[in-house]
Amino acid sequence: MTEYWKSVPKKYCEICKCFYYDNKPSIQKHEQGARHKANVALKLRHVARQGRLRLKEAVETKKIISSMEKEALTSYNKDVKHGYVPKLSSQANVQGFTKKSENIFFYLKHYIIIAV
Template sequence: MTEYWVSQGNKWCDFCKIYIANNPLSIRTHELGQRHKDNVAKRLATMRKESAAKEKEQKAAARALKEIEAKAERSYQKDLVSFQSVDTSTGLDSNKKKTDEAQCSAATTNGNGAASKSKGGPAPGLVISTPLNPTRAVKGKPSSVAVNKRKRDDGKAKAISKEEVQALKAREAARKRMEEREKPFMGLYKSY
C-alpha cells in the first residue's frame, strides 16, 4: 500500500494574529514566548474594561428608570390630590362631575339598557339593527353542506347548450385522465 504525503496544517493564534505550525512542539514554544504572553495580558485587560463599562451602563440605565418611575408616582399623587380637592369643594365642580358621569353612563348604554361594546361612547355613525344578510338569522349557523343537507331536485331539466355539453364532457375526460395518472401515487395499486 502506498503512503501519501500529507501537509501539516497551520494553527491560527487569536491573541497574536499569526499562523504557527500545527504540532505540539511549535504550539508549546509559541505559548511560552514573551510576545504571546503579552498579547494574552492585553486581551484580558480589554475584556475587563469592556465588562466594567457595560456594567456601569446597565447601572446608569436602572438608575434613570427608577428616577422616571419616582417622577411618575409624584405626578400621579398630585393629580389625585387635585381631583379630591375639586370633588370635596361645593359648587359647580361637583355638579359638573355628576352631569359628566350621567352623560357617560347614558352614552355607553344603548336603547335596551345594555352596555355597548365600544368604550368611547356611542357609535360614530349610523347603527344598523337589522342583520346584513336576512337569510342568515343566527351568527355562526352551520351551512347546509356541513349538515349534510342537499338541495331538492325540482324534476325540471335545465336547458343546456351544445357548448356546455361539450365542456362538461371535456371536463369529465380530463378528470378521468388525471385519476389514471394519480393512481400509483395514491397507494391503491402495487406494482410488482
Template sequence: MADYWKSQDRKFCDFCKCWIADNKPSIEFHEGGKKHKENVAKRLKEMHRNSAKSAKMNKKFEKSIETMEKAAMAAYKKDVEENSLLDITAKEIIENKHKTNDQLSNVSLIPNEMSIATPGVNLRQKETQLPELPNVRLHPNQMSVATPRVNLRQKKSQLPEHVYPYGPWQTVEIKSAEDIDLELPKKQIQVSQPIRSEPFKQKAFAEKTITKISADSSDDDDALTIFKKRKFGNRNIRGRFNDD
C-alpha cells in the same frame, strides 16, 4: 498508489493574529514565548476595562430609570388625588352606556319605525306565526319608554369643575416700556459746511496744420539699391577640385 504531498495543518492564534503549525511542540513553543504572553496580558486588561465601563453604564441607566419611575409615580398619585371625583363619574358614565347598549341589542330598528322581534325564532316559524301574533311597532317618539335615555345636561351639571394640578392659566399682558429721562447733558453737534470747489478748467487743443510737404517723403522717387560684397579674407577655405 504513489505518495503525494500533503500540507501540514495550521492553527490561528487569536491573541497574536498569526498562523502556527497545529502540533503540540510548536503550540507549546509559541505559547511559552514572550510576545504571546504580552498579548494575552494586554487582552485581559482590555476585557477588564470594557467590563468595568459596561458596569458603570448599566448602573447609570438603572438609576436614571428609577428616577423616571419615581417621578412618574409621584405625578400619577398627585393627579389621582386631585381628580378622584372625575374618575368616579367616568366609571358611572361607562356603566350606563353598557346598560343602554345591552337594551338596544334586543331591539331591531327600521327607518322611522321600530319593531320588537323575538330572538331565537326561525324564519319559517315567523311566517306561520305572523297572522296570529300582532306585530308591535313603536314610533321613534316612544323610544324613551323602551330605552331610558340619559340626560346629559344633568350629568354635566353634576360633574365637578376641572381642577388644574399646576394652577389655572394666567393671561399675560405685554407692558409697553416707558421712556425714562436720565437728565444727561445734551451733546452739541457741529455741522461742517460743505467746501465749494472751483470749476474744472477744460484744456483747448489746437489743430496742427501742414503748409508744405518735402520731396524726401514721397514714394515716387526710385532709390538706388546697393549690395556690398562680402570679403572672406585670408581664411583657410577648402577649394573645389576639378576632376576633369
C-alpha cells in the same frame, strides 16, 4: 510509487492573529513566547474593562429608571390630587412599583442574562 505532497497542518491563534505549525513543540513555543503572553494580557485587560463599562452602564440605567419611577409617582399623585385620575384601591400597588428597582442586583442579573 511516490506519495503526493501534503502540507504541514497549521493552527491559527485568535489572540495573536497568526498561524503556527500544529505540533507540540510549535504550540509550546508560541504559547510561551513574549508576543503571545503580551497579547493575552492585553485581551484580559480589554475583557475586564468591558465588564467594568457594562457594570457602570447598568448602574446608570438603574439610576435613570428609578428617577423616572419617582417622577411618574409624583406626577400620578398630583393627578390624583387634582382629580384627573381615579385613585387606586390600594396605594401599595403604586409604591410597590419602586421597590424592585432599589435592588441593583435585580437589574444586573437581567442585564447579564440579556448581554450574554
